[in-house]
Amino acid sequence: MESSFILGISTFIYMAATFCYVAYGVFKNDTAAKAGLFALIAAIITNTAGILLRWYETHEQGIGYVPLSNMYESLVFFALCIAVLYLFIEFSYKLKIIGTYIAPFPFLTMAYASYSSEFGKGIKPLLPALQSNWLVAHVVTCFIGYAAFAVACGMAIFYLYKKWQSAGKDNAAASGLLRTIDDINYKMIVFGFIWLTAGIVTGAIWANSAWGTYWSWDPKETWSLITWFVYALALHAKYTRGWDGTKMSYASLVGFVSVIFTYYGVNFLLSGLHSYGG
Amino acid sequence: PLTMLNKNNPIIKRLSSVDFALFIISAIAITSIAGTIIQQGESLQFYAERYGSKPALILELLDLTNMYSSYWFQGLLILFCLNLIICTWVRLPGVLATIRKDNLAVSRESIANAKDVIVLKSDHPFETSKSSAIPNTLAPLSLNKREGTGQEWLYLHEKGKWSRAGAYIVHASILLIICGALVGKYFGYDAFVMVPEGTAESSVHKRGEWHKEIPLNFEVFCRNFKTDYYPNGTPKEYRSDLTVFEDGKKVLDKTITVNDPLKYKGVTFFQSSYQAIENEYKLTVGKEEAQSPNQQISKTFFLNTLSEHKSDDLGVSFKILSTAPDGHGHGPYKLQITDASSSLTRVMNDHEIISIQRGGAVYTLSLAQRHATGLKVVKDPGVWIVYIGCALMMLGLYVSFFMSHMRIWVLYQPDNNGSVISVVGKTNKNTMKLEHLQEKIVTALLQDETLGLRRA
Ligand code: HEM
Numbered sequence: 001m002e003s004s005f006i007l008g009i010s011t012f013i014y015m016a017a018t019f020c021y022v023a024y025g026v027f028k029n030d031t032a033a034k035a036g037l038f039a040l041i042a043a044i045i046t047n048t049a050g051i052l053l054r055w056y057e058t059h060e061q062g063i064g065y066v067p068l069s070n071m072y073e074s075l076v077f078f079a080l081c082i083a084v085l086y087l088f089i090e091f092s093y094k095l096k097i098i099g100t101y102i103a104p105f106p107f108l109t110m111a112y113a114s115y116s117s118e119f120g121k122g123i124k125p126l127l128p129a130l131q132s133n134w135l136v137a138h139v140v141t142c143f144i145g146y147a148a149f150a151v152a153c154g155m156a157i158f159y160l161y162k163k164w165q166s167a168g169k170d171n172a173a174a175s176g177l178l179r180t181i182d183d184i185n186y187k188m189i190v191f192g193f194i195w196l197t198a199g200i201v202t203g204a205i206w207a208n209s210a211w212g213t214y215w216s217w218d219p220k221e222t223w224s225l226i227t228w229f230v231y232a233l234a235l236h237a238k239y240t241r242g243w244d245g246t247k248m249s250y251a252s253l254v255g256f257v258s259v260i261f262t263y264y265g266v267n268f269l270l271s272g273l274h275s276y277g278g
Numbered sequence: 279p280l281t282m283l284n285k286n287n288p289i290i291k292r293l294s295s296v297d298f299a300l301f302i303i304s305a306i307a308i309t310s311i312a313g314t315i316i317q318q319g320e321s322l323q324f325y326a327e328r329y330g331s332k333p334a335l336i337l338e339l340l341d342l343t344n345m346y347s348s349y350w351f352q353g354l355l356i357l358f359c360l361n362l363i364i365c366t367w368v369r370l371p372g373v374l375a376t377i378r379k380d381n382l383a384v385s386r387e388s389i390a391n392a393k394d395v396i397v398l399k400s401d402h403p404f405e406t407s408k409s410s411a412i413p414n415t416l417a418p419l420s421l422n423k424r425e426g427t428g429q430e431w432l433y434l435h436e437k438g439k440w441s442r443a444g445a446y447i448v449h450a451s452i453l454l455i456i457c458g459a460l461v462g463k464y465f466g467y468d469a470f471v472m473v474p475e476g477t478a479e480s481s482v483h484k485r486g487e488w489h490k491e492i493p494l495n496f497e498v499f500c501r502n503f504k505t506d507y508y509p510n511g512t513p514k515e516y517r518s519d520l521t522v523f524e525d526g527k528k529v530l531d532k533t534i535t536v537n538d539p540l541k542y543k544g545v546t547f548f549q550s551s552y553q554a555i556e557n558e559y560k561l562t563v564g565k566e567e568a569q570s571p572n573q574q575i576s577k578t579f580f581l582n583t584l585s586e587h588k589s590d591d592l593g594v595s596f597k598i599l600s601t602a603p604d605g606h607g608h609g610p611y612k613l614q615i616t617d618a619s620s621s622l623t624r625v626m627n628d629h630e631i632i633s634i635q636r637g638g639a640v641y642t643l644s645l646a647q648r649h650a651t652g653l654k655v656v657k658d659p660g661v662w663i664v665y666i667g668c669a670l671m672m673l674g675l676y677v678s679f680f681m682s683h684m685r686i687w688v689l690y691q692p693d694n695n696g697s698v699i700s701v702v703g704k705t706n707k708n709t710m711k712l713e714h715l716q717e718k719i720v721t722a723l724l725q726d727e728t729l730g731l732r733r734a
Contacts, residue, residue, distance in 0.1 A: 063508070124512070125510065125512045125514060127513065128513060128514065128515055128516055128536035128537070128549075129536050129537070131515075131537060132537040134537075190679050193675070194672075194675050194676070194679065197671060197672065197675060198672060201668040201671070204664075204668070205665070208661065209537050209539070210536055210537050210548070211548060211550075211654065212468070212539070212546055212548045212654050212656035212658075213468070213656070214661065214664060215459070217313060217346040219314035222310050222311075222314045223314060225307075225310065226307045226310055226311065229303050229304075229306065229307040230307065232303060233300055233303050233304060236296055236299060236300060236303075237300060239296075240296040240297075241296075241297075241300075266314070
């Protein structure tokens with residue numbers, strides 16, 4: 001069996017999980033949420049197996065690299081990070097409704113990775129500059145951060161929807177839920193911020209070991225800094241201006257748009273030095 | 279002018295405010311976008327072709343074609359630093375005072391009347407001897423301070439005071455990273471040198487100012503350059519075998535690849551590019567005498583197609599008679615080898631190793647294009663400052679986000695004929711953890727039968 005086949009299967013299991021969680025969101029049927037959780041765990045296992053198999057395949061082909069080196073591989077890892085992060089949240093908050101807003105993220109990511117024609121999915125040998133452990137550290141840290149921002153974005157959408165839905169009503173249950181969503185949004189921003197910082201630092205160390213400059217203002221670097229600034233702004237506005245859940249939700253959305261631009265836009269909309277993508 | 283440096287000066291106030299920080303960070307983030315959309319560092323002609331000549335002039339005028347090193351962008355960065363420095367200067371004393379504050383020195387009323395106070399009452403009378411019994415009950419929760427009289431005892435659990443410094447560690451680390459970058463910029467250089475195989479260079483060319491030569495005070499000699507390919511033709515590795523000579527003496531050998539540079543005396547040499555040297559070839563010859571097979575001599579010669587090369591060590595001379603018929607200067611080569619007795623001609627491909635037996639000796643020969651290796655030469659004495667700043671930033675973020683300054687006060691007082699214990703907690707973040715700890719303290723107190731407490 002090939003890794004791309006297994007990863008394709010995990011896409012379908014993520015789809016099933018999304019379907020169940022959305023069903024739960026609409027019908028509030030507990031069985032649907034349980035099935036969703038079950039499917040999500042199955043998808044995580046398949047996703048992990050796919051990555052490990054791909055790793056093995058690179059060795060079989062005599063190239064031997066950690067499969068985090070191109071757009072396809074990083075998307076697959078991104079999906080896994082989101083799903084695992086969500087699992088932690090569901091277990092610590094015991095709130096299944098969150099899954100309705102998070103489960104689509106790994107599914108859409110995997111679907112995009114599997115069906116997009118913008119980048120190759122094959123195992124290709126690495127150019128010399130990409131053969132570095134710092135690159136592996138860089139990709140892992142960045143994508144854990146991005147995954148946290150994706151979860152935060154899901155929470156922001158949930159928050160704004162719930163706020164709009166319960167507007168005008170004086171509903172204690174809704175306001176309790178809103179507070180929890182805001183809390184998760186904030187915690188995910190903080191968590192992502194730390195990992196993004198680590199990602200920028202490891203990226204700088206990698207650049208310095210490969211090219212002798214830790215910072216050269218190339219579009220990818222600059223966009224990661226812009227993203228970092230967006231979240232730093234949100235955090236400071238929260239501490240010092242007391243930004244509420246609504247404002248933090250908008251900040252989270254803007255931040256995630258910036259993440260997507262850093263990740264996707266720079267590769268496919270701007271021309272940069274980064275040998276990534278394609 | 280020193281009166282300017284007053285914390286109430288309106289300019290200082292403005293510069294120290296977080297609102298100004300929000301403004302300046304937004305400004306840096308938004309303007310940075312321009313530099314990612316407009317290609318940086320191209321010629322005016324390039325922009326004129328792409329955007330038209332008038333827009334190109336405007337871009338040039340606004341320095342948008344080199345914006346990250348422009349005066350206005352650096353001005354924004356300076357304002358950002360100023361903001362950070364002044365903000366720290368204004369706020370740090372307050373934070374240090376909070377850290378140093380003796381939290382036992384609070385008024386007893388403020389504890390007993392606090393908003394979220396948990397009150398436990400008992401019919402047992404107040405006894406001074408309980409002053410040590412209570413912390414013993416709570417031993418694992420470390421009520422690390424106490425103070426009292428015959429009328430009351432106050433206990434304090436305090437942890438993570440220094441976590442209040444977390445934000446300042448992060449801010450200081452940002453300044454440190456910027457300092458490191460400036461040290462690199464003013465005391466280091468970014469240069470380039472092309473070293474042909476078989477030659478040494480003792481100076482390098484500064485980037486952007488190619489005529490400017492920077493002496494190295496030592497020599498970098500390139501023994502060999504090689505490219506390895508994957509079976510599909512993708513480059514796998516660029517490799518240069520370098521030797522450093524100082525005062526004519528060999529100091530060290532190092533093979534560099536793209537992610538593994540040579541470092542010597544604060545200067546780092548990165549594998550950056552390479553170039554074929556037109557009409558020059560590298561010949562590697564090994565000679566082994568039949569009588570003494572352990573004594574191998576190995577030599578490298580650089581030849582062109584115009585002249586014959588004579589080696590006195592080997593007693594042989596070599597001449598390339600022709601290269602591939604397409605005239606692009608690669609193999610198959612026709613090589614003429616002449617020794618004392620006669621001469622012979624061999625056809626060989628690039629990198630092909632051939633052996634020839636002549637007069638009691640075996641020669642192994644290999645011929646290839648001669649290359650020059652392109653080395654990026656960097657001296658950056660500030661990079662360690664930047665790295666320390668990065669480490670400090672990670673530490674500061676950890677401290678700011680995962681640690682908190684927690685205080686729980688336990689006040690033991692008489693209450694008519696009985697006694698009362700008030701428990702109050704405060705934290706600057708992570709209220710969940712505080713509540714959890716508070717609940718643990720209350721449960722432990724309630725379980726102590728000698729105190730005989732109940733929730734009020
Ligand atoms: C993008 C750069 C910046 C980063 C990454 C950053 C990071 C942080 C962090 C991690 C915190 C801690 C939050 C907490 O206590 O939980 C913080 C707090 C704070 N920051 Fe920044 N900061 C930046 C720029 C600035 C600037 C330019 C100012 C200038 C006014 C500023 C003012 C503050 C203040 C006043 C606090 C609260 C400090 C306190 O708790 O005593 N920050 N910052």
